[in-house]
Amino acid sequence: MAAYDYKALTADGRRTSGVISADNPRSARRELRARQLTPVEIEESGQSKSRGARLRGRLSHKQRTLFTRQMAVLLQSGMTVEQALTAAAADGSAASVKALILGVRSQVMEGISLADSLRSAPAAFPPLYRSVVSAGESAGKLPAVLDQLAANLERTYKMASTARAALVYPAVLGVMALLMVTALMVFVVPKLVEQFAMLGTTELPLLTQIVIGASDFARSWGWLLALCIAAAVLVFSQAMKSPPFRKSLDAFLLGLPLVGPLIQALSAARFARVHATLAGSGATVIEALTAARGAMSNAIFRDAATAIIEQVQQGGTLSSAMRATKAFPPLLTHMVQSGEAARDVPAMMNRAADFLESEFEATTRTMLSLLEPAIIVLLGGIVGTIVLSIMLPIMQLNTLALG
Numbered sequence: 001m002a003a004y005d006y007k008a009l010t011a012d013g014r015r016t017s018g019v020i021s022a023d024n025p026r027s028a029r030r031e032l033r034a035r036q037l038t039p040v041e042i043e044e045s046g047q048s049k050s051r052g053a054r055l056r057g058r059l060s061h062k063q064r065t066l067f068t069r070q071m072a073v074l075l076q077s078g079m080t081v082e083q084a085l086t087a088a089a090a091d092g093s094a095a096s097v098k099a100l101i102l103g104v105r106s107q108v109m110e111g112i113s114l115a116d117s118l119r120s121a122p123a124a125f126p127p128l129y130r131s132v133v134s135a136g137e138s139a140g141k142l143p144a145v146l147d148q149l150a151a152n153l154e155r156t157y158k159m160a161s162t163a164r165a166a167l168v169y170p171a172v173l174g175v176m177a178l179l180m181v182t183a184l185m186v187f188v189v190p191k192l193v194e195q196f197a198m199l200g201t202t203e204l205p206l207l208t209q210i211v212i213g214a215s216d217f218a219r220s221w222g223w224l225l226a227l228c229i230a231a232a233v234l235v236f237s238q239a240m241k242s243p244p245f246r247k248s249l250d251a252f253l254l255g256l257p258l259v260g261p262l263i264q265a266l267s268a269a270r271f272a273r274v275h276a277t278l279a280g281s282g283a284t285v286i287e288a289l290t291a292a293r294g295a296m297s298n299a300i301f302r303d304a305a306t307a308i309i310e311q312v313q314q315g316g317t318l319s320s321a322m323r324a325t326k327a328f329p330p331l332l333t334h335m336v337q338s339g340e341a342a343r344d345v346p347a348m349m350n351r352a353a354d355f356l357e358s359e360f361e362a363t364t365r366t367m368l369s370l371l372e373p374a375i376i377v378l379l380g381g382i383v384g385t386i387v388l389s390i391m392l393p394i395m396q397l398n399t400l401a402l403g
Helices: 025-034 061-076 081-089 095-109 114-119 127-139 142-198 206-239 243-254 259-280 285-294 299-313 318-325 330-342 345-402
Strands: 002-009 015-022 038-044
Touching (some): 015 025, 025 038, 025 127, 038 285, 061 081, 061 095, 061 142, 114 127, 127 285, 142 259, 142 345, 206 345, 243 299, 259 285, 259 299, 259 345, 285 299, 299 318, 318 330
Antiparallel strands (some): 002 015, 002 038
């Protein structure tokens, strides 16, 4: 038996800590509940487990999703972890992926757990991924947890692929139109100005004068404008590394009319999905909340998750802690409150995440479908303005000739 340091809550909400002996973290949690204690944190005393040699190599989101689905199917079929890793490595993977999986397998065969073996390849398996696998192993539900994790990864990959596919045509259209406008301003308009000068046209229409001025600026100072844009991008990328700036930007984005609700829905859905996955696999409340906090890319939601952890550690309920942050949609907090009453928070969180993700997908699909005609109208207006500025002097000359 191993010794585990624990922190728990008593029946009246007071915090307590100590050391307990058990075969594994799952047995430790069961023993604590038998003592009328609610586990908050459990870790092996001394943390002396071997992590194994560091493995090199990366996995794309698609490769990680495929690997997780393969492992879930193979383990559910009755294979051991070693056998499943062998089969996954032999399934036509790229050489780098195969070497990475075989490296994980060699550590598992040495007696290291799968989660600790994955920890030796941090570039391929992010902390959230390893936390879910560790919780599944501790609860003895690794096949089911990997199946749910694969479903989550597939859902995320599908959403990202749909957004990328929808943005391809507008992006190509925008680039082509920008090149066309640049060619008109740099090459065509100056030639027409020379023709107007040869014809002795002095009083040009205001629109034509504006377009000619823009053309002269693009030819003379276009390099400086490009340099300023590149410098602004560099400054912005450096500023994004500053937590205060990042937090201010995240708060600004959340306050935008259309973008804000989308970011809130996506962040809340991710928080609920990660928490439900870990809590359903046997992790403690704090472990699930900590993993959910790590999945937050928005600083406002990370701060909200930190506040929730602190309130839960002090004996507060999850729903009241979420409501106090005012960051999560009312739907999610109500669903969590219902789950607490029914003693099935993970199921209610999964339902809320399904609804929020469906709402995000529908809204995003509508916005992307409107983006293409908006780009066409905008760029068509710019090209039409340039053409009109060219036609106006020609029409003026024709009028003078006829007069």
